[in-house]
Amino acid sequence: MQPFITLRSAAVPFARANIDTDQIIPARFLSRPRAIDHGQFLFHDLRQAPDGEQRPDFPLNRLHWRDARIALGGRNFACGSSRESAVWAMYDHGFRAVIAPSYGDIFANNSVKNGMLAVVLPRDAVDALMAEAEATPGAEIDIDLPAQTVTSAAGTWSFDIDPYAKKSLLEGLDELAFTLTHESDIAAFEHRMGRDNR
Amino acid sequence: MSELAPRTLFEKIWDSHRVLDREDGQTLLYVDRHLVHDGSAPAFELLRQRGIKPRAPERVFATPDHYVPTDTRERDAITDDRHRGMVDALERNTAETGIRMFGLKDANQGIVHVVGPEAGLSLPGMLIVCGDSHTSTHGALGALAFGIGSTEVAHVLGSQTLWQRRPKTLRITIDGTLGTGVTAKDVILAIIAAIGAAGATGHVIEYAGSAIRGLSMEGRLTLCNMSIEAGGRAGMVAPDETTYAYLKGRPFAPAGHDWDRELERWKRLPSDPGAVFDREVTLDGDAIAPMVTWGNSPEDALPITASLPDPAAEPDPERRAAILDAFEYMGLTPGAPLESVMVNRVFIGSCTNGRIEDLRAAAEVARGRRVAQGVVAWVVPGSAPVRRQAVEEGLDRIFTEAGFEFREAGCSMCLGTNGEIATPGERVASTSNRNFRGRQGPGARTHLLSPAMAAAAAVTGHLTDVRALMAEG
Ligand code: SF4
Numbered sequence: 268m269q270p271f272i273t274l275r276s277a278a279v280p281f282a283r284a285n286i287d288t289d290q291i292i293p294a295r296f297l298s299r300p301r302a303i304d305h306g307q308f309l310f311h312d313l314r315q316a317p318d319g320e321q322r323p324d325f326p327l328n329r330l331h332w333r334d335a336r337i338a339l340g341g342r343n344f345a346c347g348s349s350r351e352s353a354v355w356a357m358y359d360h361g362f363r364a365v366i367a368p369s370y371g372d373i374f375a376n377n378s379v380k381n382g383m384l385a386v387v388l389p390r391d392a393v394d395a396l397m398a399e400a401e402a403t404p405g406a407e408i409d410i411d412l413p414a415q416t417v418t419s420a421a422g423t424w425s426f427d428i429d430p431y432a433k434k435s436l437l438e439g440l441d442e443l444a445f446t447l448t449h450e451s452d453i454a455a456f457e458h459r460m461g462r463d464n465r
Numbered sequence: 466m467s468e469l470a471p472r473t474l475f476e477k478i479w480d481s482h483r484v485l486d487r488e489d490g491q492t493l494l495y496v497d498r499h500l501v502h503d504g505s506a507p508a509f510e511l512l513r514q515r516g517i518k519p520r521a522p523e524r525v526f527a528t529p530d531h532y533v534p535t536d537t538r539e540r541d542a543i544t545d546d547r548h549r550g551m552v553d554a555l556e557r558n559t560a561e562t563g564i565r566m567f568g569l570k571d572a573n574q575g576i577v578h579v580v581g582p583e584a585g586l587s588l589p590g591m592l593i594v595c596g597d598s599h600t601s602t603h604g605a606l607g608a609l610a611f612g613i614g615s616t617e618v619a620h621v622l623g624s625q626t627l628w629q630r631r632p633k634t635l636r637i638t639i640d641g642t643l644g645t646g647v648t649a650k651d652v653i654l655a656i657i658a659a660i661g662a663a664g665a666t667g668h669v670i671e672y673a674g675s676a677i678r679g680l681s682m683e684g685r686l687t688l689c690n691m692s693i694e695a696g697g698r699a700g701m702v703a704p705d706e707t708t709y710a711y712l713k714g715r716p717f718a719p720a721g722h723d724w725d726r727e728l729e730r731w732k733r734l735p736s737d738p739g740a741v742f743d744r745e746v747t748l749d750g751d752a753i754a755p756m757v758t759w760g761n762s763p764e765d766a767l768p769i770t771a772s773l774p775d776p777a778a779e780p781d782p783e784r785r786a787a788i789l790d791a792f793e794y795m796g797l798t799p800g801a802p803l804e805s806v807m808v809n810r811v812f813i814g815s816c817t818n819g820r821i822e823d824l825r826a827a828a829e830v831a832r833g834r835r836v837a838q839g840v841v842a843w844v845v846p847g848s849a850p851v852r853r854q855a856v857e858e859g860l861d862r863i864f865t866e867a868g869f870e871f872r873e874a875g876c877s878m879c880l881g882t883n884g885e886i887a888t889p890g891e892r893v894a895s896t897s898n899r900n901f902r903g904r905q906g907p908g909a910r911t912h913l914l915s916p917a918m919a920a921a922a923a924v925t926g927h928l929t930d931v932r933a934l935m936a937e938g
Contacts, residue, residue, distance in 0.1 A: 283790070284783060285662050285762045289901040294880050298532070298547040301507050301615075312903050317889065341783075343663035346696065347901060349598040351507070351614035369663055372698050373598055377614035429630055430489035442616075443515065446624045449485060449493065453520075453626055456484045456495050 268382040270439035274363055274410045276336035278419075279326045280397040286340060287347035288374065292356045305352055306360035327360075331405030339397050340367030342390065345374035354381045364410050366417060368393050379432045382439060384410065386417060386426050395421045412436060471737035474703050475634050475669045478609040478734070482592045484626055491628050496524070496621050498586060500595040501564070502577045503529035503551045504882075508596060508618035509558040517623040519562045524625065526586055527559045527566040530576045531882045535845050535872040538569050548883055562622075573716070575848020575874045578602040578816035582686060583850055585715025589704040589731040594621055599816050599898065600699075601692040605685035606712070607704030607734050609669070612693065632698045633743040635668040636736075639676040641750030646932040648826065649684035650818060650896070650915035652676065653691040654756035658766040660746060665697035668744065671736065672702050676750030682711035683822035690817045691898050694763040703735035757803055757928055758900045758913040760791035765900070769918065769930045772802045794902055795910045796890070803928050806912070809891040811842035811923040812905070813869075813916050815879040818896035819847025821854050823916040828860040830920035830934055836868035837926030843870045845877040869923065881906050894922035 296308040314325045321328050338357065344367035345353055354377045357365070364384040378385040388396075399406055399421045409418040412433065417424045435442065472480070484493040501508075505527075512519070519525060532551040534543055543549040552569070559566040567573040573584050578599050581587035589607035594600060596618040603610035613627065621627055637656060657664070670692050672685075680688065685702045692700025702708075709728060712718045719727045754768035767774075776792070776799055779785040792799065797806065813819075813827050824844065836842045844864050846852035852874055855861055861871045877885045879897035881904075887893050889908025896919050897904075900911040912928060921931040 284787060285764075287762075287899070287901045289899070289904050293903055293907070294882050297504060297882055298551050301510065312907055317907060343666065343696065346662060347598065347693075347899065349596060349612040349614050351616060354614075369666055371696070372666060373612055373614060377616065380614065380616040429491075431487065431491040431628065431630070434489070442628070443517070443620050443623050446493065446620065446626060446628070447517075450624075452485050452493070453495070453624060457521075457625075460495070 268439040268441065271363060271382055271384050271436040272412055274336060275407050277332060277334070277405045278337040278339050278366070278396060278400050278408045279332035279335040280339040280400045281326060281344070282341055282397055284342040285346055286344055288345050288350050288353040288371065289347055291345060291353040292350065297350060297352055301355060304359050305355040308352075309356040309360045329404065334361060336361050336363045337408055337410065338362050338365045339393060339400060340365055342368045344370050346371035349373045349377070351377045351381070354378050354383055358383055366393060366396060379435055380442065382436060384412060384436055386410065386428075388417060388424050388426055392424045471739040471741070473634055473736040473740040473742060474607060474671055474701055474734055475609060476740070478590055478592060479631065481590070490630050492631060493626050494592060494629055496594050496625050496627060497591040498581070498593045499525045499621050500577045500581055500586070500593070500600070501525060501527040501555070501559075501618065502595070502597060503532045503555040505596055505615075505618060506551060506554040506558065507615040508622060509554070509562075511616065511619035512622055515623070519564065519622045520625045522563040525564045525622070526581075527555055527564055528571075528574050528577055528580050529555050529569060531876050531880065533569055533875040534883055535875045535877045535885065538873055540569055545884055572849055575851065576816045576819060576876055578690065579819055579847035579851065582606055582682070583715065583848060585712055585718030588712065588718065588727070589708060590734050594627065598693045599690050601697065602686050602690040602816055604692070604699050604701035605682065605689040606708055607701060607731065609699055609701065611699040633668045634671065635665050635697070635744040635746065636671045636673055636742040637746045637748065638674040639672070639748045639750045640674040641676050642679070643676055643750055643753060646755050646917060646935055647753050648915045648917065649680050649687040651753055651756045652750070653688050653694075654758065654763070654766040654913065655753045656748060657691065657695045657763045658756070659748060660695055662694060662762045662764040663696040665692065665695040668697055670695070670697045670700040671742070672700060674750070677702060678705065681822060682707055683820045686820065687817055691763070694898055704731050705735070755915060755918050755931055757918065759795065759797060759803065760788070761794060761900055761902050763898070763900060763913065765791060766913070767803060769803055769928060772800055773797055775799045796892070804930060806928045807892065807926060808840060808894045808912070808922050808928065810887055810893045811840060811919050812845070812878040812893055812895040812897065813843065813919050814845030814847060814877055815897035816847060816876070817898040818916050819845065819851065821851050823896065824851065824855045824860050825858070827916040827920040828863045830917050830931060831867040831869060831924065832863050834867055834924040836923050840923055840926050842868065842923040843872060843878065845872045846874045848874045867924070878905055880904065894919045894928065
């Protein structure tokens with residue numbers, strides 16, 4: 268996993284509340300192996316019409332936002348299914364951070380596991396960032412994870428983050444390898460459990 | 466911590482699964498039961514790349530559900546290479562790692578969240594995970610059960626543990642008596658309509674109150690299933706006599722002396738009097754009517770007697786825009802009565818409503834009636850055992866005589882990953898759990914409702930208050 272420390276990038280707004288993971292990646296693409304570029308499936312059915320024609324007004328199709336690495340989401344962003352491919356699609360498209368008032372819990376977990384930062388900011392802050400992005404498409408935002416701040420021309424906001432998620436992101440932590448350093452604790456737990464069950 | 470401090474059901478299960486606590490607030494939890502399905506290939510691949518083997522394969526059970534066809538049990542009949550590949554991968558991965566799988570022709574096959582409880586694999590007090598958001602279903606047995614992503618599935622396979630930060634607790638109390646034609650599906654839709662699709666984000670829900678106690682095990686499974694649609698991390702119901710009666714004699718449930726010992730433990734699980742929840746919500750069970758959704762979020766639910774909202778009357782601009790968007794996608798007219806909405810297809814099944822009681826309720830409405838002209842109606846049992854039971858009770862005949870298709874077990878049209886989808890613009894009355902855009906196929910329009918309400922829509926050709934049909938007899 269690539270560490271995440273700081274990021275400066277344009278931010279692309281996805282303004283609606285309750286954008287679900289079926290929108291982020293439709294179910295028919297879930298049988299693709301991880302090694303395949305999932306960026307091509309990102310918002311597939313919103314981004315293009317059924318005949319395959321790109322919808323020019325969809326944010327990802329707008330020139331200033333094509334290379335954006337920060338996504339701005341509405342309330343309850345990425346709610347719905349546990350499909351990790353929702354994160355893979357965003358990551359492969361180039362996104363390294365999302366900023367939203369709230370997330371589907373499983374998406375937020377999956378995001379950290381893949382090195383993509385999911386920042387929670389109050390709704391008015393996200394609204395201000397979205398308004399700025401609409402007013403000046405391509406305007407850049409700075410995210411500083413060690414300092415836990417988001418800065419744009421519209422202002423600076425601090426955000427909270429779980430210390431463990433922060434550490435994982437900063438170090439690009441391999442969680443399974445880390446957990447297995449606690450193997451003796453797991454074995455001791457299993458031993459206790461076996462004894463209690465006799 | 467004092468043993469005497471009153472604890473919630475959730476806290477008791479959390480405490481008994483702590484392997485270690487870190488100072489930064491993370492806890493390593495031990496997983497009792499891990500369920501995998503045919504979407505789990507990426508997790509096995511991750512593990513393989515690392516050269517790590519499952520730590521406790523005897524705690525893991527597998528069944529294919531998302532990619533299996535429901536018109537046949539023949540694997541070779543799966544024409545899509547990718548779909549067949551997912552089913553094959555599960556078979557290969559479980560065989561290589563010594564994990565028990567209930568394959569396509571196994572007597573226990575089915576949707577993973579129907580299979581776990583029904584086989585007696587999901588038990589009170591357990592910590593259960595699965596790479597699927599509707600794992601919350603299993604909480605109905607008094608377990609702590611939640612969905613995880615692929616990386617976490619690999620982590621659990623490799624270590625039998627998971628890092629978690631302790632979630633908050635929310636108790637939803639519903640007292641009263643549910644009216645005729647009102648089911649657990651209506652209760653959960655009413656809850657989501659009341660608290661919103663993110664109403665329980667970051668919380669584990671415990672459902673309590675006399676209306677919940679009065680639900681059958683099947684009803685509780687439906688209720689907990691859709692906790693995720695309320696944003697909840699998990700949903701649970703304290704175990705009681707209903708739970709024990711349901712579990713006794715199940716193939717993998719403890720038996721004999723083990724049963725007695727476990728039962729003693731289970732009886733200590735319910736939340737202690739005076740246990741404190743971070744939040745409390747109360748709803749009146751008597752006031753709940755049969756519900757149906759009209760939009761693209763499960764929170765867009767109304768009693769069937771209502772009319773569609775009028776966007777012009779909505780003060781919040783964000784909400785107004787969302788309603789207009791939904792109406793456009795769903796092809797609906799503001800202010801029209803819900804009962805005037807015509808349907809093209811009916812889907813009765815899924816991990817929400819694919820159990821025997823659901824099929825019985827639908828059959829009760831279908832009996833002696835005919836599916837309306839031009840409507841295609843499917844009944845897809847949630848598992849092979851449910852299907853067998855339905856056949857034994859003659860429900861299959863009631864359905865087929867009424868013009869429904871009675872199919873084999875699987876997820877089918879809930880998500881359509883096996884290719885069973887509606888065509889663009891088709892309107893589906895569905896007993897599944899998500900009405901998202903494109904969920905049942907690109908352009909498909911989903912209305913969520915209970916099995917009896919779905920059967921009512923099938924025979925009338927439009928969304929219908931099932932209570933009117935029940936009164937006809
Ligand atoms: S029935 Fe639907 S919600 Fe349930 S596991 Fe299958 S696809 Fe997921």
